[in-house]
Amino acid sequence: MTEQVSRMPADADVTRADSLAREIYAGVANKWALLVINTLEDRTLRFNELRTAVDGISHKMLTQTLRGLERDGVVDRTVYATVPPRVDYRLTEAGRALRDTVNGMCAWTRRYLGEIEAARHRYDTRD
């Protein structure tokens, strides 16, 4: 009996975990999040330092991206009660682990840059 009633919740948990993973994956798999993670590397940066370093990102998108990463425990946010205020951002342990995989994507881009360019030219001039 216990086996029967416990089966359904177990399956439901698997489904929930899957959809959660999907959601996390989708949240992290976006341009700005990955660029921010890449930029942070091992450094501790302030809001405007990040804003300058990421280049192309707007004030709003940076805030939004940082909130998401902070919520997921990827970046750590430290507020200093000074005036003017100062806020430091750095990667958490989970964030550094993620950064390692993100670096792999960067390496891939560099490694295949030439091939991709060639493939594009072939594709664009086909026929």
Added chain:
Amino acid sequence: MTEQVSRMPADADVTRADSLAREIYAGVANKWALLVINTLEDRTLRFNELRTAVDGISHKMLTQTLRGLERDGVVDRTVYATVPPRVDYRLTEAGRALRDTVNGMCAWTRRYLGEIEAARHRYDTRD
């Protein structure tokens, strides 16, 4: 003299390569592209098989994503002149290399699923 005239183009090339890398990075760093790459793995799949497997992706987005990946030489597209038509998609060598790094992100999600969930709860119930 040759050194002087060759300097400017060299710098320009670096800049161009950087922006190209950025563009490729941005193109690949999106939810649907990564999910398609993950789904393809080592298999060869037809359009509708992919459509079903990726779940949540629309007809239009799948077409669009596949075109982009095909153009960048990440996926290989094979058309059979049969009726009804049949089109097979598979990862190229570059695509498989990219998949390896993408798998790293999946592994990361699984590894930190619990921590992320906890971090979210902490964030959402702070104060």
Added chain:
DNA sequence: CTGCATCCCCGGCGATACTG
């Protein structure tokens, strides 16, 4: 079955202005 075009709407994102 696969792919392209069209329409249309919702929401992401930039710009701007205002608090602490």
Added chain:
DNA sequence: CAGTATCGCCGGGGATGCAG
């Protein structure tokens, strides 16, 4: 300096229909 809120637009992307 850092963050929040509001507004407005442009475009991503879903739905649908048609072609090969």
